[in-house]
Amino acid sequence: xxxxxxxxxxxxxxxxxxxxxxxWSTGFIGAKYGLPDAEPLTFLTLRYALVLFLMGAIxxxxxxxxxxxxxAWGHIAVSGLLVHGLYLGGVFTAIGHGLPAGITAxxxxxxxxxxxxxxxxxxxxxxxxxxxxxxxxxxxxxxxxLAHKVAAGHSSAALLQMLLPAILALLGITAGTLYQKRxxxxxxxxxxxxxxxxxxxxxTGLAAWLGxxxxxxxxxxxxVFALGWLVLVLSLGAVSLxxxxxxxxxxxxxxxxxYLVPPTTAVFAWALFGETLTGLALLGMAITVFGVWLARx
Numbered sequence: 001x002x003x004x005x006x007x008x009x010x011x012x013x014x015x016x017x018x019x020x021x022x023x024w025s026t027g028f029i030g031a032k033y034g035l036p037d038a039e040p041l042t043f044l045t046l047r048y049a050l051v052l053f054l055m056g057a058i059x060x061x062x063x064x065x066x067x068x069x070x071x072a073w074g075h076i077a078v079s080g081l082l083v084h085g086l087y088l089g090g091v092f093t094a095i096g097h098g099l100p101a102g103i104t105a106x107x108x109x110x111x112x113x114x115x116x117x118x119x120x121x122x123x124x125x126x127x128x129x130x131x132x133x134x135x136x137x138x139x140x141x142x143x144x145x146l147a148h149k150v151a152a153g154h155s156s157a158a159l160l161q162m163l164l165p166a167i168l169a170l171l172g173i174t175a176g177t178l179y180q181k182r183x184x185x186x187x188x189x190x191x192x193x194x195x196x197x198x199x200x201x202x203x204t205g206l207a208a209w210l211g212x213x214x215x216x217x218x219x220x221x222x223x224v225f226a227l228g229w230l231v232l233v234l235s236l237g238a239v240s241l242x243x244x245x246x247x248x249x250x251x252x253x254x255x256x257x258x259y260l261v262p263p264t265t266a267v268f269a270w271a272l273f274g275e276t277l278t279g280l281a282l283l284g285m286a287i288t289v290f291g292v293w294l295a296r297x
Contacts, residue, residue, distance in 0.1 A: 023233055
């Protein structure tokens with residue numbers, strides 16, 4: 001490979017984290033568009049089914065290789081259930097039950113701290129003081145960005161009930177990142193996606209049916225757009241980038257990126273829905289960016 005090609009590849013690789021943040025942040029926007037027309041788990045079941053159909057076609061066309069051993073299949077499936085099934089199920093259920101997307105993002109924004117703790121305990125990654133400081137600053141920044149979004153008018157019991165699915169989402173994405181880093185060091189992104197999303201489809205569809213959802217969908221223009229965006233851009237694009245980042249970097253580095261998701265989501269909400277950003281939110285964004293830089297240095 002020539003030096004110019006190598007330089008171009010390295011530059012593209014450096015852009016992966018920021019492209020991932022931009023794409024992943026649109027997930028909350030897609031939920032805002034689509035959830036009024038479908039119940040949370042029904043929405044996710046449709047999303048998983050379309051992802052499997054499209055990725056299956058890609059696998060057949062490209063003749064992508066499958067994992068060599070049955071144990072590898074099991075590890076990839078478990079990581080998918082945690083990173084996608086539990087995380088997305090919790091996020092969509094929380095928003096669908098009335099928890100504001102900003103507060104949901106704030107809860108999930110605790111992931112880097114939990115991942116840093118888990119990486120030290122289970123992966124043997126050394127967490128430097130500067131990384132702990134960066135992670136703490138990131139949490140502070142996220143709190144400032146979303147401080148004005150804290151729900152008002154809800155009782156403590158009602159708010160706790162809405163928060164529980166978001167807490168499950170936080171535990172799912174944290175455990176999934178650590179699990180995939182330890183047990184799934186490398187797999188083909190095409191066949192791996194099939195193995196990850198198939199159990200998500202089965203269990204989410206079963207949960208929707210047993211949970212009493214009507215399975216009714218109103219096929220409005222907004223819903224079709226949201227479903228298409230979440231399938232093509234999030235499940236195929238952003239998830240592939242996430243798998244690449246987990247493979248290439250430490251668990252702490254990958255987790256620190258999630259601090260940038262709530263501020264970026266706030267920017268998208270301002271641009272698309274006219275939600276205003278206060279001076280406190282702008283200060284929080286600056287602190288978050290600095291904290292992520294410190295944790296990833």
